[in-house]
Amino acid sequence: MVAFALVCVFATADAQNVQKQPPVSGIFDATRDWANDVVGLGLLPKLTCTSDFDFGGGNIRVNCDTVNTPHNETIIAVDPADANHIVAGSNDFVVRPDVPTIGFLVSSFYTSTDGGATWFNGHIPTTGFNATGDPGVAFNTKFADVHFVQLGVNLGQSPRNSAVGSVEVSTSHDGGVTWGKPVLVAKGTGVSNGIVHDKPAIAVDNNPTSPHYGRVYVTWTRLLFPGPPPGSLEFPIYLAYSDDGAQTFSAPKEISGSGSFCNEASTRCAFDQYSSPVVGHDGAVYVAFENFDTVAENQFLLVRSNDGGASFSAPVQVVPTVFDAPSDYPTNVFGRSTLTNSEFRVNSAGNLAMDPSSGPTASSTVLYYVFSDNRNGTIHVGTPVTNTDVFIVKSSNGGQTWGAVTPVLTGAAANNDQFFPWAAVDSTGRLLIRFSDRSYDSANVQYGQTLALSADGGGSFTASRIDTALSDPNDSRWSSIGTNGKSTFIGDYDGLAVGSDGVAHPIWTDMRNVAFPNPPPGRGHRTEDAVTVRVP
Numbered sequence: 001m002v003a004f005a006l007v008c009v010f011a012t013a014d015a016q017n018v019q020k021q022p023p024v025s026g027i028f029d030a031t032r033d034w035a036n037d038v039v040g041l042g043l044l045p046k047l048t049c050t051s052d053f054d055f056g057g058g059n060i061r062v063n064c065d066t067v068n069t070p071h072n073e074t075i076i077a078v079d080p081a082d083a084n085h086i087v088a089g090s091n092d093f094v095v096r097p098d099v100p101t102i103g104f105l106v107s108s109f110y111t112s113t114d115g116g117a118t119w120f121n122g123h124i125p126t127t128g129f130n131a132t133g134d135p136g137v138a139f140n141t142k143f144a145d146v147h148f149v150q151l152g153v154n155l156g157q158s159p160r161n162s163a164v165g166s167v168e169v170s171t172s173h174d175g176g177v178t179w180g181k182p183v184l185v186a187k188g189t190g191v192s193n194g195i196v197h198d199k200p201a202i203a204v205d206n207n208p209t210s211p212h213y214g215r216v217y218v219t220w221t222r223l224l225f226p227g228p229p230p231g232s233l234e235f236p237i238y239l240a241y242s243d244d245g246a247q248t249f250s251a252p253k254e255i256s257g258s259g260s261f262c263n264e265a266s267t268r269c270a271f272d273q274y275s276s277p278v279v280g281h282d283g284a285v286y287v288a289f290e291n292f293d294t295v296a297e298n299q300f301l302l303v304r305s306n307d308g309g310a311s312f313s314a315p316v317q318v319v320p321t322v323f324d325a326p327s328d329y330p331t332n333v334f335g336r337s338t339l340t341n342s343e344f345r346v347n348s349a350g351n352l353a354m355d356p357s358s359g360p361t362a363s364s365t366v367l368y369y370v371f372s373d374n375r376n377g378t379i380h381v382g383t384p385v386t387n388t389d390v391f392i393v394k395s396s397n398g399g400q401t402w403g404a405v406t407p408v409l410t411g412a413a414a415n416n417d418q419f420f421p422w423a424a425v426d427s428t429g430r431l432l433i434r435f436s437d438r439s440y441d442s443a444n445v446q447y448g449q450t451l452a453l454s455a456d457g458g459g460s461f462t463a464s465r466i467d468t469a470l471s472d473p474n475d476s477r478w479s480s481i482g483t484n485g486k487s488t489f490i491g492d493y494d495g496l497a498v499g500s501d502g503v504a505h506p507i508w509t510d511m512r513n514v515a516f517p518n519p520p521p522g523r524g525h526r527t528e529d530a531v532t533v534r535v536p
Helices: 002-020 026-034
Strands: 049-051 071-079 082-095 103-112 119-123 131-140 145-153 166-172 183-186 194-204 216-225 237-242 272-279 285-291 298-305 316-322 349-354 367-373 389-395 418-425 431-437 448-454 462-465 496-498 504-510 529-532
Touching: 071 131, 071 496, 071 504, 071 529, 082 131, 082 145, 082 504, 082 529, 103 145, 131 194, 145 194, 166 194, 166 216, 183 216, 183 237, 194 272, 216 272, 216 285, 237 272, 237 285, 272 349, 285 349, 298 367, 316 367, 316 389, 367 418, 367 431, 389 418, 389 431, 418 496, 418 504, 431 496, 431 504, 448 504
Parallel strands: 103 131, 349 418
Antiparallel strands: 049 119, 071 082, 082 103, 103 119, 131 145, 145 166, 166 183, 194 216, 216 237, 272 285, 285 298, 298 316, 349 367, 367 389, 418 431, 431 448, 448 462, 496 504, 504 529
């Protein structure tokens, strides 16, 4: 299968320069587990449905199309014009009804018009790809639209079904109830002598005074395979934009730039992943990303455009040292970084967030970047031990300079592992951060959800638990082949949004649900649901 071909390419390159290989989309990893599974087990019983299922304490399961197959990589956005109007998205896995040679993956959307009490669940249309995922969602106030970015991939065994990895955007004109045919932003050509696009993200200029009001920005990683493996690779960040409500897009362009801190002979920052775009009040575009062009530890960088994406500044260092190199984490059965006691893959990236109460010029715009890493664990040993924590850095001048790395939790609250953070800032400047948190389990296996709040610009935080039952990734029916029930993939991120009313809407991959009382041998009992809660 192509997924295996991708791994072979990365393994060859890893032997040459391991820190330069950012992890690619989980779509590829997930297909390993779905090969030769039960035919039709994950058939979608409902193409559309409405959910108000409450696990307790207002923890609402938004998916209802299936409640036994995985929903992960959750993302969420709130309508700037209506705080009760919310749209979310996730990966949605099924097993093909004809042959069980590969898992079939679709992007699910979830739309609420009552502040998150009930959710309409459906699926984003496809354009011929047999797998879509890596979702992102953004509202467009100029056109009164909602945009949904996704990765389109063909996976399988025939020559036509190669991992082409293309970026596309679907648009809803009715608030997220129905969605149009996705528009191609960047087309991939495959892993052998070609291009694969990965990890798209989306942002919209919703500022009426901006010269680019209504412009849609899409960023992603462009993986170049200049020849059959083995061969050199590159992973720069690309961007395209649209001025007509995502009907057409500009030609993609590389934006990750060059810097003396990038360990390339040309100083080009060409090995990147996890782009995160935001737009300032004056239309300035900021894109943060992780860079792997380093001798040892990795780094987070940021580029800025003052002309609507036509050109970008040279990158600046947001976090010069990120402790997530291969010697900083244990590895799972597939060679991916994982947490101690588990098998699911992890990464350090969070997201870039802008304070809407700052500005309006770039020089007075406040930005935050949130991330996690293992600097407080046991690193640079044969088998690292994790004690991952969530951190923030802050810029008060539009990303030109950045402050010190600051932990979100301290003391006993920071025990065990915290991971997959996401930040949002409300209209008053309050900084909110959601993350998965294993401090609630003394064994450091199961995770809950924490929402941290800072009212002083990240100087101090109060934190509260927002889930009502722990998730157990070591008792998983899915992505657990050869691991005795330990999941190898629960997604790469989970989201958070805050409305104009100050209400927070965290969303996460929840593994409390025992959907398989009698699982196959070597598998666990639980599935993955998309769960959210309203936090005033």
